[in-house]
Amino acid sequence: MRAGFIGLGAMGKPMAINLHKAGLLGSIWNRTAAVAAGLAGELGCVQANDPGALAAVSDLVVICVSGDDDVLEMVDAIGPCLDAGAIVIDCSTVSAKTAREAARRLASFDVGFLDCPVSGGTEGARAGSLSIMAGGDADDLTRARPVLEAMGRTIVHMGPVGAGQATKATNQIMVAGINQAVSEALAFAQAHDLPMDRLLTALSGGAAGNWFLSHRGPTMVRGEYPLGFKVDLHQKDLQICADMAAEYGVRLPIIEMTRHHYTRLLAAEHGDEDISSLFRIKSELFRDGET
Amino acid sequence: MRAGFIGLGAMGKPMAINLHKAGLLGSIWNRTAAVAAGLAGELGCVQANDPGALAAVSDLVVICVSGDDDVLEMVDAIGPCLDAGAIVIDCSTVSAKTAREAARRLASFDVGFLDCPVSGGTEGARAGSLSIMAGGDADDLTRARPVLEAMGRTIVHMGPVGAGQATKATNQIMVAGINQAVSEALAFAQAHDLPMDRLLTALSGGAAGNWFLSHRGPTMVRGEYPLGFKVDLHQKDLQICADMAAEYGVRLPIIEMTRHHYTRLLAAEHGDEDISSLFRIKSELFRDGET
Numbered sequence: 001m002r003a004g005f006i007g008l009g010a011m012g013k014p015m016a017i018n019l020h021k022a023g024l025l026g027s028i029w030n031r032t033a034a035v036a037a038g039l040a041g042e043l044g045c046v047q048a049n050d051p052g053a054l055a056a057v058s059d060l061v062v063i064c065v066s067g068d069d070d071v072l073e074m075v076d077a078i079g080p081c082l083d084a085g086a087i088v089i090d091c092s093t094v095s096a097k098t099a100r101e102a103a104r105r106l107a108s109f110d111v112g113f114l115d116c117p118v119s120g121g122t123e124g125a126r127a128g129s130l131s132i133m134a135g136g137d138a139d140d141l142t143r144a145r146p147v148l149e150a151m152g153r154t155i156v157h158m159g160p161v162g163a164g165q166a167t168k169a170t171n172q173i174m175v176a177g178i179n180q181a182v183s184e185a186l187a188f189a190q191a192h193d194l195p196m197d198r199l200l201t202a203l204s205g206g207a208a209g210n211w212f213l214s215h216r217g218p219t220m221v222r223g224e225y226p227l228g229f230k231v232d233l234h235q236k237d238l239q240i241c242a243d244m245a246a247e248y249g250v251r252l253p254i255i256e257m258t259r260h261h262y263t264r265l266l267a268a269e270h271g272d273e274d275i276s277s278l279f280r281i282k283s284e285l286f287r288d289g290e291t
Numbered sequence: 292m293r294a295g296f297i298g299l300g301a302m303g304k305p306m307a308i309n310l311h312k313a314g315l316l317g318s319i320w321n322r323t324a325a326v327a328a329g330l331a332g333e334l335g336c337v338q339a340n341d342p343g344a345l346a347a348v349s350d351l352v353v354i355c356v357s358g359d360d361d362v363l364e365m366v367d368a369i370g371p372c373l374d375a376g377a378i379v380i381d382c383s384t385v386s387a388k389t390a391r392e393a394a395r396r397l398a399s400f401d402v403g404f405l406d407c408p409v410s411g412g413t414e415g416a417r418a419g420s421l422s423i424m425a426g427g428d429a430d431d432l433t434r435a436r437p438v439l440e441a442m443g444r445t446i447v448h449m450g451p452v453g454a455g456q457a458t459k460a461t462n463q464i465m466v467a468g469i470n471q472a473v474s475e476a477l478a479f480a481q482a483h484d485l486p487m488d489r490l491l492t493a494l495s496g497g498a499a500g501n502w503f504l505s506h507r508g509p510t511m512v513r514g515e516y517p518l519g520f521k522v523d524l525h526q527k528d529l530q531i532c533a534d535m536a537a538e539y540g541v542r543l544p545i546i547e548m549t550r551h552h553y554t555r556l557l558a559a560e561h562g563d564e565d566i567s568s569l570f571r572i573k574s575e576l577f578r579d580g581e582t
Contacts (some may be wrong), residue, residue, distance in 0.1 A: 013424055026396070096483070111494055119497045131497050156493040166483040167493055174476035174499040179469020183533055183546045185461045188532070191539055192387070192457040194449055202447040206410045206422050207520070208465040212503035228496070248482055250576050254475045285541050 003025035003147055004058035006051055006074055007092070008035050010063035011118070014125040014150045015091065019062070020045060022150035029054045046090050055081035060147055064091040067236070068098040074103045075113075084110035091125040091132075091151075093117045095240045096162030096169070097247075112140035115161055116153060117168035117224060121229060129153040133165030133171075171246055172237040175229075176258040178212045179278050184218055187282035196221035216276040228274030235262040235271075293317035294438055295349035297365055298383070299326050302409070302482070303355035305416040306382065310353070311336060315439035316551045320345045346372035348524055357380040366393045366404075375401035375512045378435050382423075382442075384408045386531045387453035387460070388538075390426060394452040395564055400511075403431035408459035409443060412520060420444040426455030426580040433470055463528040466520075467549040470569050477511055478573035487512035505569040517564030526553040526562075534542055 001024055008030040018023040020043045027046035030036035040047035048054035053062055056076035064068040065073050071094050088106055090099065090113070099115035108115045111127065112134035129174040130152035135139055141148075141157055148155050158167045185208075189199050200217045201211070219226060238259050245252050261281050270277050292315055296307040299321040303568075310316040321327035331338035339345035346352055346369035352364050367378065381390065381399055381404070383425035390406035397404045402535050405427035415421040421443035425432055432448055439446050451457045476499075482492050492509045494500070510517060529550050536543050536558045552572050561568050 093311065107579065119499075121498070131493060133493050154490050154496060158489060158493065160315060162481075163485060166480065166485055167490060170476045170480040170483075170485070170490065171494050171497065171499050171550065173479055174472050174504070175496065176499060177472020177475060177527065178469060178547055181465050184468060184543050185465035188464055188536060189461040191541075192454070192461075192501050192535070194457055194461070195456060195542060198447050199458060199461065202422060202424050202445070202449065202460075203462050203465060207412070207463065207506075208410075210469060210503075211498055212501075213465070215498075230379070241416060244483070245363055245479060248577050250482075252475050252479065252576070253548060254471055257548075282543075285543070286539050 001060055002058050002144065002286065004028065004048065004054040004061045006054065006061060007064035008039055009066070010122050011074045011091070012124045013039060014122065015062070015064060015130075016240045017043065018128045018150050019054050019147065024147055024150055025055045026058055051077035052079070052081040053288070058086070059083065059089045060144065061093060062089045062147065063290070066092065069095040071098055071102055072105070079109045080108050082109060082111045084237065085112075087112040087114065087140050088118050089114045089144055091116050091118050093168050093172075093237055093240070094120065094165060095244055096135075096165040097244075099165045102283045103136070109273065110130065112137060113161060114140055115164040116148065117164055119171055120152075125151070125159070132156070133164045133167035134157055134159055134168070137159045142197065147290070166244070167239045169237070172234065173205070173241050173252065173255055175212070175275070176234070176238060176246060177254040178210055179275050180254060180258060182210070182213050182217065183220070183279040186279060187286055188216065190283060191286040218272065219277050220279045225273040225277040228276065230272055231262050231265050231275050232271035233278060235259065238262070261264075262274055292348050292351055292437065295319065295339065295345040295352045296464045297321070297352060298355035298356070300355065300357070301413050302382070302416045303332060306353070306421075308334065309419045309441050310438065313437070315438055315441055317349055318345045318369050319500060323529075338538045340425070343372040343565065345369070347423040349377070351378045351380065351435060353380045353382060353438065356385065359385040362389055362393055363396070367398050368398050371401045372401060373402045378403040378405065378431050380405045380407050380438065381515075382407050382409050382436055384459050384528055384531070385427075385456060386458040386535055390423055390453045390456045391472060393563065394427070403428060404452055405435055406455040407430055407439065408455055410459065410462055411443075414501060416442070423428035424458035426450055426451055427452045427459070433547065458534070460528070460532045463525065464532050464543065464546060468501070468528060468545040468565070469501055470566050471545060471549060473504050473508065474511070474567065474570040474573045477508065477570060478577055481512070486543070489495070503567070507565065516561075516564040516568035518571075519567070521525050521563055522553050522556050522566050522568060523562035526550065526557065529553070
């Protein structure tokens with residue numbers, strides 16, 4: 001199997017390197033050509049001139065880009081150049097609707113599509129230990145499995161095309177709520193002058209225990225917000241979640257409240273910090289006596 | 292050391308039994324006398340006629356009752372009957388202000404006070420594995436430690452009187468937010484017809500992982516809300532949290548939103564269900580298309 005990889009960002013680059021290590025990577029393409037040139041030189045793989053040229057020499061293409069429009073643009077560029085029976089795996093985080101539209105466009109070329117958003121951050125991408133939430137046809141998933149297993153450790157088939165993105169959106173909503181929970185509670189504790197290290201010990205082992213408290217709590221209580229997961233990326237994902245809820249005529253309170261808070265963080269130029277910097281806003285409530 | 296125990300409810304009774312097993316329990320008292328009579332018969336310990344009589348034969352008293360007023364009423368009843376140098380341990384969940392007031396009143400009799408709210412539920416109470424968040428004088432805590440160790444596994448000294456209750460309040464705020472996070476995300480997933488068991492697997496191992504998802508998720512996705520922790524008790528605790536935040540002129544969004552939702556659950560007579568029944572309200576959003 002010759003795989004092509006489109007989108008060599010913070011996640012895509014280490015994922016492409018893992019495909020190369022597994023002997024599956026043929027060619028790569030990136031909008032900023034210098035990045036692809038650098039990696040092609042490093043790995044000894046082919047830098048394609050454009051997405052279509054990459055598709056022409058691949059029987060599987062992995063896409064890992066930023067937005068819904070980017071995904072559809074790439075799909076339109078590679079669809080006509082892929083052989084019938086090829087498969088496209090989209091690891092970007094976009095809406096389920098975009099996933100279904102991408103699958104529809106590729107189906108006209110008899111090309112399969114899997115939406116496979118990932119979780120586990122850049123560390124997971126480097127280690128090849130990502131959690132991959134897959135949507136699409138079971139046979140396509142079986143054929144794509146060697147590629148997915150080169151990039152991730154947990155691969156869960158969630159249903160038809162779009163189900164992977166719906167699962168990722170669910171994950172992002174839950175992370176938003178837990179961020180709200182942890183940052184609000186820690187701000188309350190800080191205002192009451194509690195010893196924060198001991199607090200983390202007392203709370204981590206009980207019913208309030210969670211990954212975010214264990215991994216971000218120790219830096220939050222020092223007022224540090226190293227990456228992690230950027231505020232501006234989570235904000236983009238929550239826009240997707242809000243749009244997906246709006247299709248049901250629903251506005252969800254955790255999503256809306258977190259978007260409101262992130263907008264304030266972005267305005268204060270904290271968009272490049274880890275999302276745990278929500279603690280700034282909750283702490284300010286106590287400092288300023290706002291309501 | 293002869294300990295007396297006041298308040299033999301769902302938590303207090305198993306805690307008293309563990310004190311008895313450790314050879315520390317002298318006498319017991321409960322507002323509903325039949326409960327104390329039954330336990331006294333079972334354990335072969337003394338059922339005191341009133342809190343004062345219990346205090347007169349105890350050099351340490353554990354209180355485990357429901358509300359702030361109850362704690363102060365008990366403190367007023369036992370204070371005059373305790374010898375100087377005795378210690379009162381309050382395991383109830385009340386405000387830090389009430390803890391400080393209780394300590395002030397007992398200090399006039401030269402009696403020490405520790406606020407020691409617990410977490411770990413009735414299972415933890417039975418197993419003697421409670422997490423105990425202690426506030427008070429370090430010497431008092433040292434003397435009381437045998438009693439606390441008979442009831443709990445993790446005993447963390449959080450600071451002066453009131454610090455235990457402030458820690459418990461922090462815990463209850465975090466639990467409220469996590470309940471919001473999990474129930475909102477699962478309702479979103481359910482509306483998108485995702486396979487919920489696989490979803491729990493996909494999300495539990497990542498950045499959204501938390502105790503509540505692992506322990507309540509499996510029943511929530513079946514629409515079941517077994518105890519656990521009752522809605523009406525968490526509502527009481529969140530009132531305490533709200534009052535403690537109000538002392539800083541602050542209203543905290545997770546607290547306020549959760550109280551609003553619990554009020555609706557209580558009105559619909561779901562107050563005796565586990566707090567994960569918040570999932571009912573989030574699911575209704577999608578069913579009814581409310582906003």
